[in-house]
Amino acid sequence: MVEQRELRVTQMTLEAEGVLSLRLTRIESDKPLPAWEPGSHIDVYVPDGTTRQYSLCGDPEDLSSYQVAVLREPEGRGGSAFIHDELRVGDRLLVTRPKQGFALEDATYHALVAGGVGITPIMAFAEHLDRQGRPFRLVYGGRTRDSMAFCPRLGALGERVELLAEDVDGRPDLDDVVKQLPDGGLIYVCGPLPLLRAVEAAAEAVHGPDQDVVRFELFSRAGVEPKESVPLDGDNYELVLAKSGHTLRMKPDANILDTVLALGVEVENDCRDGICGSCITSVVAGTVDHRDLVLTRKEQAAMNKMMICCSRPTSDRLELDL
Ligand code: FES
Structure with missing residues (x-):
């Protein structure tokens, strides 16, 4: 179960044309919010029924509030129109705890x-x-x-x-x-x-x-070229979930995340589109046609992890650490 909490909108600032920053402040005044590292994001459950991920951009030392910036998206998709047009200071928003999808590695x-x-x-x-x-x-x-x-x-x-x-x-x-x-x-x-x-x-x-x-x-798959399908030998492949003990035959284009969730195996997921990295899963055996926009080419070539919301196997057996 993803940890969620309600925060109050205490400040809204137009930072640039179409970019609104929100300060989201804890409601229980003496309890610090979960700590975060630069590169972390929170999921915001927008009252119009959509969920969006926003990077945190405030002061990580200030655990009384989070700051995010919301771009008004074209044609009002993804809840941004609601945030720009209807959200007001004083309203409450439901958010998840910060997740680190984009971490700063040590470098010279x-x-x-x-x-x-x-x-x-x-x-x-x-x-x-x-x-x-x-x-x-x-x-x-x-x-x-x-x-x-x-x-x-x-x-x-x-x-x-x-x-x-x-x-x-x-x-x-x-x-x-x-x-x-x-x-x-x-x-x-x-x-x-x-x-x-x-x-x-x-x-x-x-x-x-x-x-x-x-x-x-x-932030989005906009502009992503459709990827050529890598043909899979045979019609179906064998999916093995090593920890939970499931083995099943899968159609090559069946969504692995949906299948795994339907079996009651818990996997974090947000975007379901290969962007956020939440559903990253270790590959025990098999090879993968990577379709995500999270892993570097080197990480993809290593074939030891995959985003199960969008990628699929190229081998006739795929064993996952689930
Ligand atoms: S759910 Fe976002 S990458 Fe899979």
């Missing part, structure tokens, strides 16, 4: 790249690195200056932050980000898929196709 240097509302976890990383006195660079691109959130707050981090409005400054120089990365450094990206692909291409040009310097988080 961190190059942080954000596009649009992807700035929320990236800003939390930058402020964390600043507090720790560790070297970093933050490159934040947006369509226009008016669309870029938290610019005054980012300005406090000084020359390590580059704010680039595309209509004035052009796009970020991602080749430069990669070329300036010292040995042992990592690049963290959060934003739309084209930005991630551009950073990956720049990294591959320098470090080769097996580059392992890019870490990323996406």
Whole structure:
């Protein structure tokens, strides 16, 4: 059972065109909220019946409240229209405890790249690195200056932050980000898929196709190319759940997460779309056609974990640590 709690909306601030930040404050005044690390997100159960994941971007030391930023999504999808148009200060929202899907690994240097509302976890990383006195660079691109959130707050981090409005400054120089990365450094990206692909291409040009310097988080599958199906030998495959002792025949396109949940095996899940990483599951045996946007290419090639909401086997037997 996912731990949930109600929080009160105590502040709503328009941070940029279409980007509203919410301060969500504990209702039991003396009980601290669960601690979180930069890169964590909470699920917000929006009263219109939708659930959305939002990265935390406040002060991790302040456990009286959380801060998130909500982009008004095109055509009002995903509950963002409700939050922008109907939610008011004083209302309550049901949220989960923070989950760490995008963690900052130890590195000699961190190059942080954000596009649009992807700035929320990236800003939390930058402020964390600043507090720790560790070297970093933050490159934040947006369509226009008016669309870029938290610019005054980012300005406090000084020359390590580059704010680039595309209509004035052009796009970020991602080749430069990669070329300036010292040995042992990592690049963290959060934003739309084209930005991630551009950073990956720049990294591959320098470090080769097996580059392992890019870490990323996406907010949606928008722009994701449909993936060619890898044919499976035979019609069905054998799915083995090692811990719970289930063995069953599966159609190649049957959803593994749905099947596992129907058997009463508990697996955390949020997006059900290969983005959030909640349903990550260890693979004991078998090979996988990875369809998620969470694992790095190296992690996918290792074949020892998979997102069971969207990926499927390429072997005729798949054994999971469930
Ligand atoms: S539920 Fe989000 S990646 Fe599977």
